[in-house]
Amino acid sequence: xxxxxxxxxxxxxxxxxxxxxxxxxxxxxxxxxxxxxxxxxxxxxxxxxxxxxxxxxxxxxxxxxxxxxxxxxxxxxxxxxxxxxxxxxxxxxxxxxxxxxxxxxxxxxxxxxxxxxxxxxxxxxxxxxxxxxxxxxxxxxxxxxxxxxxxxxxxxxxxxxxxxxxxxxxxxxxxxxxxxxxxxxxxxxxxxxxxxxxxxxxxxxxxxxxxx
Amino acid sequence: xxxxxxxxxxxxxxxxxxxxxxxxxxxxxxxxxxxxxxxxxxxxxxxxxxxxxxxxxxxxxxxxxxxxxxxxxxxxxxxxxxxxxxxxxxxxxxxxxxxxxxxxxxxxxxxxxxxxxxxxxxxxxxxxxxxxxxxxxxxxxxxxxxxxxxxxxxxxxxxxxxxxxxxxxxxxxxxxxxxxxxxxxxxxxxxxxxxxxxxxxxxxxxxxxxxxxxxxxxxxxxxxxxxxxxxxxxxxxxxxxxxxxxxxxxxxxxxxxxxxxxxxxxxxxxxxxxxxxxxxxxxxxxxxxxxxxxxxxxxxxxxxxxxxxxxxxxxxxxxxxxxxxxxxxxxxx
Numbered sequence: 435x436x437x438x439x440x441x442x443x444x445x446x447x448x449x450x451x452x453x454x455x456x457x458x459x460x461x462x463x464x465x466x467x468x469x470x471x472x473x474x475x476x477x478x479x480x481x482x483x484x485x486x487x488x489x490x491x492x493x494x495x496x497x498x499x500x501x502x503x504x505x506x507x508x509x510x511x512x513x514x515x516x517x518x519x520x521x522x523x524x525x526x527x528x529x530x531x532x533x534x535x536x537x538x539x540x541x542x543x544x545x546x547x548x549x550x551x552x553x554x555x556x557x558x559x560x561x562x563x564x565x566x567x568x569x570x571x572x573x574x575x576x577x578x579x580x581x582x583x584x585x586x587x588x589x590x591x592x593x594x595x596x597x598x599x600x601x602x603x604x605x606x607x608x609x610x611x612x613x614x615x616x617x618x619x620x621x622x623x624x625x626x627x628x629x630x631x632x633x634x635x636x637x638x639x640x641x642x643x644x645x646x
Numbered sequence: 647x648x649x650x651x652x653x654x655x656x657x658x659x660x661x662x663x664x665x666x667x668x669x670x671x672x673x674x675x676x677x678x679x680x681x682x683x684x685x686x687x688x689x690x691x692x693x694x695x696x697x698x699x700x701x702x703x704x705x706x707x708x709x710x711x712x713x714x715x716x717x718x719x720x721x722x723x724x725x726x727x728x729x730x731x732x733x734x735x736x737x738x739x740x741x742x743x744x745x746x747x748x749x750x751x752x753x754x755x756x757x758x759x760x761x762x763x764x765x766x767x768x769x770x771x772x773x774x775x776x777x778x779x780x781x782x783x784x785x786x787x788x789x790x791x792x793x794x795x796x797x798x799x800x801x802x803x804x805x806x807x808x809x810x811x812x813x814x815x816x817x818x819x820x821x822x823x824x825x826x827x828x829x830x831x832x833x834x835x836x837x838x839x840x841x842x843x844x845x846x847x848x849x850x851x852x853x854x855x856x857x858x859x860x861x862x863x864x865x866x867x868x869x870x871x872x873x874x875x876x877x878x879x880x881x882x883x884x885x886x887x888x889x890x891x892x893x894x895x896x897x898x899x900x901x902x903x904x905x906x907x908x909x910x911x912x913x914x915x916x917x918x919x920x921x922x923x924x925x926x927x928x929x930x931x932x933x934x935x936x937x938x939x940x941x942x943x944x945x946x947x948x949x950x951x952x953x954x955x956x957x958x959x960x961x962x963x964x965x966x967x968x969x970x971x972x973x974x975x976x977x978x979x
Contacts, residue, residue, distance in 0.1 A: 605669070620678065
């Protein structure tokens with residue numbers, strides 16, 4: 435199989451909350467990777483591009499977790515709901531921004547993204563509170579080599595071949611939301627961090643040391 | 647996740663065994679219609695309402711939720727101003743593998759029994775090493791260490807020969823699970839007692855793991871009402887062998903050798919040293935500079951040679967101060 439080509443972007447933000455589901459009605463943890471589903475929605479909203487295949491990985495040591503507490507408003511009843519503590523990512527001490535690498539699978543539709551000037555996009559939750567405003571800067575085109583190792587992000591199982599994954603050796607499953615219309619969607623089975631795959635080295639954290 | 651040897655029956659005939667990772671097949675469906683379980687996020691969630699809180703949990707997660715509240719006794723700790731330490735001991739499997747490989751390579755390279763082995767054969771030995779059996783033995787010894795800690799924690803006595811901890815003041819909230827405990831902290835001595843016991847047991851059970859160990863102890867000390875998520879966040883990411891935090895006061899990560907050194911040199915009862923360390927802490931707060939603190943230590947090197955010695959052995963001023971802050975509290979009840 436021919437190695438896939440990706441467009442490499444750098445993403446910078448002051449606060450990012452890509453949330454898990456709320457636990458116990460009061461606590462919402464956040465994840466430390468940027469799944470394909472989150473980027474797909476963002477690229478559709480900002481660039482009007484459908485079916486963009488992109489995945490993101492936060493740069494270690496550029497971020498730390500913190501808690502933001504707020505009482506959501508029930509517009510129907512006109513009352514405040516129970517306060518929720520939300521985890522979010524903020525720049526680590528000594529750094530100015532949370533940084534991430536975004537890789538977009540190259541095709542005709544996404545070529546227009548490859549421009550030098552940085553663009554602003556929004557990602558994740560709490561956008562109305564100012565979270566998730568990100569600066570996206572194009573770095574260049576890459577054609578990574580194949581490698582066997584542990585997946586470091588989250589992507590739908592259906593998207594594996596499009597990302598150039600040639601073999602899923604041991605899956606580590608979870609579910610990602612997949613919209614089917616403006617107001618509805620389903621949860622599709624996805625490969626999560628720790629899955630053992632053979633694919634582009636940009637998707638891999640740590641080589642698989644065992645026999646495949 | 648399970649690791650297993652393929653063709654286990656061939657163990658005696660070949661040392662070139664194959665090792666692979668095996669994972670349980672949970673038979674997860676390719677898609678789930680909303681709502682997804684809030685907890686495991688892997689099954690269909692059903693609506694559950696308790697105390698006006700609406701949640702969507704699958705049957706499995708709900709059954710776990712119904713198993714009881716393991717922290718019932720802890721919830722009853724209501725003494726005014728009481729502090730509690732949350733203790734978590736963890737075995738980092740990834741680091742364990744690296745440690746085992748490292749120790750095995752050292753054994754092959756330096757052990758007298760390997761003197762007559764050629765370098766080619768040494769290379770073959772290293773490449774064909776499969777750590778599973780050693781890993782299993784290590785985990786067995788780790789469990790023994792946890793048991794020993796549990797057994798001995800109630801035997802620690804204070805100056806009046808009275809036990810420092812009882813089953814009411816040192817809780818293991820989850821039955822038969824000894825990696826996690828919570829204890830009342832009345833003074834720095836309580837913390838030091840736990841750390842002393844842990845470091846002595848680590849030395850006894852894993853003498854090769856005092857500077858770089860896959861076994862890590864974390865203590866998070868705060869008032870009993872402090873949010874558990876905050877404790878858990880610290881406990882779930884141990885960076886060194888001994889990790890202690892008291893939120894907004896100090897945070898420390900050291901290995902066992904450094905701990906023993908600090909324990910030996912920093913005497914809490916030494917009033918002059920205590921005053922000097924307090925002064926250093928104040929200087930540090932006011933100037934926000936390690937350099938100023940370091941200069942002060944150098945100026946007072948004759949009075950307090952221990953501090954200079956500690957810095958010369960690789961401990962930072964920050965670590966010394968944090969150690970002092972975390973263990974200086976006096977018994978007040």
